[in-house]
Amino acid sequence: MPGKPATEFFRQTLSAHSWLGLVIGAAMYLICLSGTLIVFHEELSRWEQPEVEEFSDFDPVVLSKTFNEWFTDDTRITPHLWAILPTTDLPRLRLASETDSWFMNADGSMGPRERNHWVEMLLDLHLYLHLPKTWGMIFVSALGAMLVALVISGFLAHPKIIRDAFKLRLGGNRQLEQTDIHNRLSVWGAPFHLMIGITGAYFGFALVILGVYGYVYDNGDTQSIVGDVFGNEPELSQPLGGVAIDRALHNMQHIAPEQSPILITVHDAGTEARFIEVYATAPGRLIYSENYIFDADGNYISRRGFSDGVAGKQIIYSFYRLHFGRFGGFGVKVLYAVLGLALTIISATGISIWLAKRRARSWLDDLWAGIVWGAPAALSVSAMLTLAFGASALVGFWASYLASIGLCLWRRNERYSRRTLQLVSATSIVSLIATYTWLLPPSAIALPITATLLVSALVIGAIGLFNGRATATA
Amino acid sequence: MLIIVLALLCAATGIGLNLWSWQGGRQYPRTAVIAGWLCVAASVALWSAEIDVEFGLVVGLGIASVLAWLIVSTQLRHKPATLRHVERRSPSVPGARTVGRQFVLFVLVMLLAGIASLLLSMGLSRLMPADEITRLATVMLLLPIVWGVLAFVITYSQRPGVMLAWVSIIGGAGFGLMVV
Numbered sequence: 181m182p183g184k185p186a187t188e189f190f191r192q193t194l195s196a197h198s199w200l201g202l203v204i205g206a207a208m209y210l211i212c213l214s215g216t217l218i219v220f221h222e223e224l225s226r227w228e229q230p231e232v233e234e235f236s237d238f239d240p241v242v243l244s245k246t247f248n249e250w251f252t253d254d255t256r257i258t259p260h261l262w263a264i265l266p267t268t269d270l271p272r273l274r275l276a277s278e279t280d281s282w283f284m285n286a287d288g289s290m291g292p293r294e295r296n297h298w299v300e301m302l303l304d305l306h307l308y309l310h311l312p313k314t315w316g317m318i319f320v321s322a323l324g325a326m327l328v329a330l331v332i333s334g335f336l337a338h339p340k341i342i343r344d345a346f347k348l349r350l351g352g353n354r355q356l357e358q359t360d361i362h363n364r365l366s367v368w369g370a371p372f373h374l375m376i377g378i379t380g381a382y383f384g385f386a387l388v389i390l391g392v393y394g395y396v397y398d399n400g401d402t403q404s405i406v407g408d409v410f411g412n413e414p415e416l417s418q419p420l421g422g423v424a425i426d427r428a429l430h431n432m433q434h435i436a437p438e439q440s441p442i443l444i445t446v447h448d449a450g451t452e453a454r455f456i457e458v459y460a461t462a463p464g465r466l467i468y469s470e471n472y473i474f475d476a477d478g479n480y481i482s483r484r485g486f487s488d489g490v491a492g493k494q495i496i497y498s499f500y501r502l503h504f505g506r507f508g509g510f511g512v513k514v515l516y517a518v519l520g521l522a523l524t525i526i527s528a529t530g531i532s533i534w535l536a537k538r539r540a541r542s543w544l545d546d547l548w549a550g551i552v553w554g555a556p557a558a559l560s561v562s563a564m565l566t567l568a569f570g571a572s573a574l575v576g577f578w579a580s581y582l583a584s585i586g587l588c589l590w591r592r593n594e595r596y597s598r599r600t601l602q603l604v605s606a607t608s609i610v611s612l613i614a615t616y617t618w619l620l621p622p623s624a625i626a627l628p629i630t631a632t633l634l635v636s637a638l639v640i641g642a643i644g645l646f647n648g649r650a651t652a653t654a
Numbered sequence: 655m656l657i658i659v660l661a662l663l664c665a666a667t668g669i670g671l672n673l674w675s676w677q678g679g680r681q682y683p684r685t686a687v688i689a690g691w692l693c694v695a696a697s698v699a700l701w702s703a704e705i706d707v708e709f710g711l712v713v714g715l716g717i718a719s720v721l722a723w724l725i726v727s728t729q730l731r732h733k734p735a736t737l738r739h740v741e742r743r744s745p746s747v748p749g750a751r752t753v754g755r756q757f758v759l760f761v762l763v764m765l766l767a768g769i770a771s772l773l774l775s776m777g778l779s780r781l782m783p784a785d786e787i788t789r790l791a792t793v794m795l796l797l798p799i800v801w802g803v804l805a806f807v808i809t810y811s812q813r814p815g816v817m818l819a820w821v822s823i824i825g826g827a828g829f830g831l832m833v834v
Binding site for chain 2: 192193195196199200203322324325326327328329330331332333336343345346347348349350351352353354364365368369371372375377378380381382385386388389390392393396397405408409463464465466489490491492493495496498499502507508512515516518519522539540541542543544592
């Protein structure tokens, strides 16, 4: 690099930025779009299954009794069992095994089986891009590192990025317009984008790193380092029987009265070695939880030390909440959604700039119009098909997404295709609202989500109509 | 509540000062820019005082970003879209050599740079005077950063052969640090 003229440096850096963006652009766009929506995972889960009973307070004795009765059935018991406790965001109580999940009512009776097919599809799109899980997560996490590369190269490639920090020119030349949107959103959102990239890489590579660590430093014993970080299991031998979840929760009030239990795991269920782990949120902390270990009778044994252990332990256990915005209440979720939407727009405009720079139009323009505007249409169509007909959300999404892309390639007019898909998206969101209101029972969460969907439909529809009138540039 | 209002005001003032300085070009002193960034930092500190350091840092920086976008939107200049006829033609089909070169670059960036970054991050973490778990956390933080930098350098260079050598050296150095 030294010795090269500055302009050559910027040209080549921009070329590197473009290469990285082009290679991962479509995947990054889908991950960012689904990530923005998945910020509201709890709310969307409630919306998808509104018939479930909601409550914040529950009787631990009732929970313990129901848990033990429900999991005496050999067909339901698995080595790990969970009781997911009600929280402000998700005021529902759920009992889960490694293969299934059911809601529990406040009186101890069992409610419906969990069936958040559409939300799960959305979550899988964000976490794995619907690829096989292990490789999908590694690939998505690698894109976290590529996001870091894009932030670095983006800053280095634009010598005027700070000087132009407040410039926003819409209309006029399409390339200039897209560049201004891309650069303004990028430069001011850079701290968030870096954080998302770094924490995103963690999920796929944590196990890889732990594996290499164990292999190199513990003679191939990865369990040792995993135990050091996440805690070892107590060695117990107790008479066979149930688990005293109520006593464990009662003891929690004395051990950590300021913390709120959110999750209970029963390890080695159905064996003499079974024990209870209670996850409790620590106020003001980004760590997922502090975890407390109890024996089958609910006697306190130890805690994991995520809240006050060594710095590394606290850092590792903070990645989840930091990445997904699961802290600080609904306001933080809205903030993450705004910042996530900005990153989605950056992903879309990045490739649009590259396309606009070319001297010709081609099927690539059509393809990109389909990838960008087909996604919201496919998401709403798949939600509608899942709710109305119980269709597979995965098939619904990909079938409508590929159909949208196919339509764009067939039409060979990206402006027309873009506008069509924007109007289709708006119409399908309105249809989704109608389907939902018609088919599903009213619930507390339905109104705010319906209102948000309606606003989204209006905004996308307005873009479509505006786009139609201002057809203009290539 | 008062602290939150103050934090918002600080952030808005900070970005506003930057905007003012930007509008004035060279006429305005650099101190305005420094004061602007100090205001943003004060805003983050106020958020931290209100909702604890960990939440405050994330929320403070996030709010500053959103406020900046709002302030940028006040500078919006809108022009009617310009009509430009652009010819439609198929993109040129790259030759086998170009495709091969791009594939090698992809493997270098997505795979080999990842392995080299992992080794280098683990090697560098050994130099830290810290406990094992904190070193591990450092690897998890360093890996995407080192990988990102390497990916950029590789794509900047566009010389797969040279970069392959460099990535091997970096990976080897990392491994050396790990086992020493």
